[in-house]
Amino acid sequence: MQELKAEIQIQDKKFNLFISGSRIRDKVKNIAAIINADLKDEQPLFIAVLNGSFIYAADLFRELTIPAEICFIKLASYTGTASTGPLITAIGLNVELKDRTVVILEDIVDTGRTMHDFLPQILDKKPRKVLVTALLTKPDAIRYPISIDYPGFPVPDKFMVGYGLDYNGLGRNLQDIYCLSE
DSSP states (O other): OOOOOOOEEEEEEEEEEOHHHHHHHHHHHHHHHHHHTTTTTOOOOOEEEETTTTHHHHHHHHHHSSEEHHHEEEEEETTTTTEEEEEEEOOOOSSOTTTTTEEEEEEEEEHHHHHHHHHHHHHTOOEEEEEEEEEEOOOOGGGGOOOOOOOEEEEOOEEEEEBBBBTTTTTTTTTTTEEEEE
C-alpha cells in the first residue's frame, strides 16, 4: 500500500488529496453490488474506455459476481489540452453488440462530449441495453448531458490525478485521487 499523502507534486504541479483510496474501494464495491443485483439475469459486456478507466475497470470487474465479459476501446477528442473536434477511435471495438447488454466504463465524465459522440456508435450496433458507469462526474462542467446509470463521486470542475487519471502521463498509479492546488 502506498502511504497516504496530503499533497503531492507531479512535474511542475502540486495536487492535494481529494478522495482516499479506501473511499474509492468502498465506492467501487458499492457500484459492483448494484450492478450485480441489476444485471443478475444477464451476461453483460463491459466496455472500458482507455486510458483512464483501466484501474476502475479492473477493480470493478473483480467485484462482479455475475457472468460478464470485458473489452477495451481507446477514444480521444483532444490532444493535450486542445480539442481536436470529432471523436477519434484509436483502438476499435471488435465484439458483437447486437442484442447484448453493454455497460460502458469511464473514469471521469466532465463535459460529456466523449460519451455524447461515442454512444451513437454503440447504439448503431443494436445492443439490447446500454448503461454507463463513471467513477467521477463533474456536474458543473457538463455541456452534453448524458445519463450515468452507475455514478461514483461528483467532483468539482478541477483537474484531478490518481487512480487512472494522469497529468502528462504521470500519476495514474496513485491509489488516491488528488485535485490540482490553486
